[in-house]
Amino acid sequence: MSALLQSDQTQLEDIEIALLLEGLYRVYGFDFRDYSPASIKRRILERMRAEKIATVSAYQDCVLHDDACMERLLVGLSVHVTSMFRDPSFYHTFRTKVVPILRTYPTVRIWHAGCSTGEEVYSMAILLQEEGLYRKCVIYATDISRDVLRKAREGIFPLAAMQEYTGNYMRAGGKHEFSDYYTAHYDNVIFHPALKTNVVFSEHNLVTDGSFNEFHVILCRNVMIYFNKALQERVHNLIYESLSMFGVFGLGNKESLKFTPRADFYEKLDNRDKLYRKVK
Amino acid sequence: MTFEIVVIGTSYGGLSALQEVLPALAPGFGMPVVVVQHRGKDSDNLCEFLQRYCALPLSEPNDKEAIAPGRVYLAPRDYHLLIEKDGFALSTEAPVGYARPSVNVLFESAADVYQEHVVGVVLTGANTDGARGLAKIKAYGGLCVVEDPAGAKSRGMPEAAIAATSVDAILPLPEIASFLNQLCRHEPRSSYAS
Numbered sequence: 001m002s003a004l005l006q007s008d009q010t011q012l013e014d015i016e017i018a019l020l021l022e023g024l025y026r027v028y029g030f031d032f033r034d035y036s037p038a039s040i041k042r043r044i045l046e047r048m049r050a051e052k053i054a055t056v057s058a059y060q061d062c063v064l065h066d067d068a069c070m071e072r073l074l075v076g077l078s079v080h081v082t083s084m085f086r087d088p089s090f091y092h093t094f095r096t097k098v099v100p101i102l103r104t105y106p107t108v109r110i111w112h113a114g115c116s117t118g119e120e121v122y123s124m125a126i127l128l129q130e131e132g133l134y135r136k137c138v139i140y141a142t143d144i145s146r147d148v149l150r151k152a153r154e155g156i157f158p159l160a161a162m163q164e165y166t167g168n169y170m171r172a173g174g175k176h177e178f179s180d181y182y183t184a185h186y187d188n189v190i191f192h193p194a195l196k197t198n199v200v201f202s203e204h205n206l207v208t209d210g211s212f213n214e215f216h217v218i219l220c221r222n223v224m225i226y227f228n229k230a231l232q233e234r235v236h237n238l239i240y241e242s243l244s245m246f247g248v249f250g251l252g253n254k255e256s257l258k259f260t261p262r263a264d265f266y267e268k269l270d271n272r273d274k275l276y277r278k279v280k
Numbered sequence: 281m282t283f284e285i286v287v288i289g290t291s292y293g294g295l296s297a298l299q300e301v302l303p304a305l306a307p308g309f310g311m312p313v314v315v316v317q318h319r320g321k322d323s324d325n326l327c328e329f330l331q332r333y334c335a336l337p338l339s340e341p342n343d344k345e346a347i348a349p350g351r352v353y354l355a356p357r358d359y360h361l362l363i364e365k366d367g368f369a370l371s372t373e374a375p376v377g378y379a380r381p382s383v384n385v386l387f388e389s390a391a392d393v394y395q396e397h398v399v400g401v402v403l404t405g406a407n408t409d410g411a412r413g414l415a416k417i418k419a420y421g422g423l424c425v426v427e428d429p430a431g432a433k434s435r436g437m438p439e440a441a442i443a444a445t446s447v448d449a450i451l452p453l454p455e456i457a458s459f460l461n462q463l464c465r466h467e468p469r470s471s472y473a474s
């Protein structure tokens with residue numbers, strides 16, 4: 001295939017993808033139009049291969065007329081990868097630098113935006129419990145996907161993952177036996193329900209829903225990497241508006257506040273881990 | 281023909297291969313160099329390690345970071361590294377061919393944005409990652425370079441790449457950096473990321 005043909009084909013495909021995403025939004029209300037283009041394209045083309053459909057236009061026909069086909073696309077477009085104490089040093093820094101701040105508050109409201117299946121939330125609950133703060137905290141755990149929220153509410157995770165999580169927990173500064181927090185049941189473990197007594201799980205879409213409270217801590221980790229710059233800016237504004245003065249904001253390891261419109265409104269709490277404090 | 285970006289993919293044996301290629305890149309190398317080295321989940325210090333062998337500044341890019349010439353970028357552990365019009369993008373979507381980061385993901389996204397201005401380099405590795413991506417670079421009219429399987433620590437990736445497309449140069453490891461340096465002698469067009 002000649003260079004020209006390949007680039008023409010790409011251009012056409014990009015137009016078709018924009019039309020498909022527009023259709024998905026207008027017909028079903030799911031708005032992926034401002035997601036990160038390279039990765040969204042990969043996942044659409046992957047779905048098409050699985051459905052054995054050759055062009056995006058033909059795929060659009062299927063998505064817009066067949067609910068089941070659309071549901072499969074939604075699943076394909078979502079990335080829910082998460083783990084407990086992901087990036088242990090983040091939680092370690094949270095313990096040493098954020099916990100002392102939280103001790104000074106009478107009550108603490110925490111928002112996990114894009115909490116996926118809840119591993120991050122249970123990790124935080126464990127940490128807060130060990131620091132004696134859990135009782136005065138309310139944790140709001142939200143995601144766009146009803147499916148992952150249902151799993152998060154259950155708090156049931158595969159036993160096979162516990163070895164990795166135990167290592168993470170220890171490196172994150174865990175103070176007990178990690179296995180104290182769950183009960184094994186065949187191939188799964190169930191985390192102790194006490195960890196979720198102060199957790200509110202609910203649907204929230206960062207693209208279309210507004211601010212719903214004022215928080216002392218907001219974690220939005222590895223969610224905005226799937227958004228394009230314009231959408232990232234909007235979400236950064238939403239988070240800024242939802243954070244109390246001197247509130248703490250946590251991002252994923254490879255995300256940065258630099259070059260976002262709110263960069264100057266925060267101070268770094270740590271040089272390596274992505275924890276910031278709102279100062280303006 | 282002007283080239284604007286070099287993408288390098290490697291797996292088993294890649295660490296020593298990179299220790300040979302990176303130090304030999306000319307100071308002021310005129311293109312960005314983006315590297316996927318397959319790596320384990322706890323390979324936290326790879327970046328610091330490789331920097332010791334590389335005169336050009338080397339870093340793991342943050343999401344949406346701009347892509348600058350004369351720098352080496354290493355895909356972080358446990359993320360795919362993709363290239364978009366306004367910089368890097370990261371993703372934790374499923375491993376591709378058991379790999380995250382995946383060479384194919386980097387190569388294909390680089391080709392989509394930089395089209396015929398990409399130089400793709402496949403080095404040693406014991407699987408087939410990179411072959412499909414290199415074919416895509418070729419389809420756009422980019423330049424494909426593969427380490428000579430005869431001398432490679434592991435022949436798998438170089439052989440798969442050679443089988444997947446008509447590569448432009450099959451070179452022994454010691455010649456790869458000087459080949460890339462030659463390509464830089466022409467002033468690159470302004471970068472997409474600037």
Ligand SMILES: C[S@@+](CC[C@H](N)C(=O)[O-])C[C@H]1O[C@@H](n2cnc3c(N)ncnc32)[C@H](O)[C@@H]1O
Pocket residue numbers: 078079080081082083086113114115116117120142143144145148204205206207220221222223226252372
């Ligand atoms: C990769 S997971 C990150 C999970 C966790 N925060 C972590 O770092 O391990 C990304 C999550 O963001 C959610 N998400 C994607 N778009 C969203 C949106 N517009 N509003 C809210 N959540 C969204 C996805 O459903 C997914 O569960």
